[in-house]
Amino acid sequence: MDVSKFFPMWDKLTPAQQQQLSQSATSRTEKKGTVLHHGSVDCAGLFLIQSGQLRAYILSDEGREITIYRLFEMDICLFSASCMMKSIQFEITIEAEKDTEFWSIPPDVYKQIMEESAPLANYTSEIMATHFSDAMWLIEQVMWKSFDKRLAAFLLEESALDGSNTLKITHEAIGNHLGTAREVVTRMLRYFQNEGIVKLTRGSVEIIDTKKLTQLGQ
């Protein structure tokens, strides 16, 4: 997959800038489980995901993790090049969750082009805004409103009542039970699915890791 495909505003770069981005990019492949970036010190490069899956998370002193967002094919990983922006002052760990193939662009090359090109600067801002929104969503739903706990407890209760791990229930019905909008239920169920806790199919929620769900519900 070409580097140009990752940038919807590619045509607004000058030929020289396009060439710089393409030529500086090196192809990397990392095995599942590899830590690609850790903390605010490391500054490996801007990653363009060709295939596989990355996970960005923060780590507590006690070694607990919380996932902030995931990156899939065609996504750009900004925080592996966080040194580009001096105001990014938090520590995030980025790990390959599947075998992952990606382009890596050196931070100094990318930064230099961003300083010249408003379209690239604005596009980079939008990527950051997306991650910011994910983080704010976590603050609001997971930590602030404890919606993850409430949803986990509800699913376990329903499963016990039904005597089954597969719940035939719509997201809207769950929302009505918990006083939350359907969209919030859907998003949290997808978060659970990405964490390997449930499996979603049309019209049903299957619990595949009761232990994890129980831990969440406590």
Place this chain on the structure above:
Amino acid sequence: MDVSKFFPMWDKLTPAQQQQLSQSATSRTEKKGTVLHHGSVDCAGLFLIQSGQLRAYILSDEGREITIYRLFEMDICLFSASCMMKSIQFEITIEAEKDTEFWSIPPDVYKQIMEESAPLANYTSEIMATHFSDAMWLIEQVMWKSFDKRLAAFLLEESALDGSNTLKITHEAIGNHLGTAREVVTRMLRYFQNEGIVKLTRGSVEIIDTKKLTQLGQ
């Protein structure tokens, strides 16, 4: 205070862009307690704070609030113009915490210049990165590590032991008690101070709102 003073990269704007920013800015004054922006729909303008104080917070369904960051003289309020970036998808409320005087720049004017000017786009990115870092700090310290609770409990305990609301203790000593770096203690104490819970002076911490501190410590 001139609009130009708010932008360290002002000289890198064209004369036309400088004029557009200056001329589109309108001066506003709002009383303490006024809500200037609410949620993701409202898009009042980009605010440049001349004097006073704004607070950005999120609101839970039950009406509880959590402060994400504060803005003081010379700061720029980006999220009152969040419609400029389509990827900002979270709801934040911005309120005048003191009588506040500020310039307001229409989002469409600012956006247009940002689309032309890489220096303005990058500067705006840096502002967003600062707020992002504040939010991540909150996730890490307040919610994830419960450091606010632990610090509140510690201050109340010390106060009871000393029989005084004024604790003669350094931030470093507090950090040693709680197994945390001095910088983290200082930052959280400042957060408490901004919330009107403690007053900090050299070498001491004065508890001025025991009730709020007790609520936090629970």
